[in-house]
Amino acid sequence: MNSITLKEIGFSDLVPLCNLSFLNLPNDKSIVFALVDKTFSGKTGSDIMYIGRSKKPVKKIMGSYLAGFGGKSSKKIYSKLFDEGYIEKIALTWIESDNPRATQQEFLSKFVEEQNEYPTWNIAKKLPEKPKEPKKAVKPRARKSATK
16 A cells, blocks of 8 residues: 555545645544655555544644644654654645544555555554463461460
8 A cells, every 4th residue: 555545545635744734634524644755656665654533634733743742643753754854755645534533444454454564653553462361379378376
């Protein structure tokens, strides 16, 4: 799966993050979006760096990724964009969705199926560990009576 595949599915045209404005983003519509490395096209592998979802795209993209507010993923992406210089290389594409969570999971599943791993900036969920066997109960020792 790459940016060309996303375009065929119905995602919007790529919008460079360095040129992004409020007018470019859909307002108050749930979306599933992808951050794409524009410099990676033509190479083997995928140019998709992140697949995410948002019910408020302006707040998520502008506030979290470009301003640095939010949780672990948002801060990680902000750091990649500004500390590692990806802001000039990354473009945004999206598709509207009535159920963004299910749509995102569908695209992530397809990505993992084709690439055998999550996109580079997505945090892979840890596989559940085997349940530990409960420890056997230790019988209390019988106390010796102190007789003198």
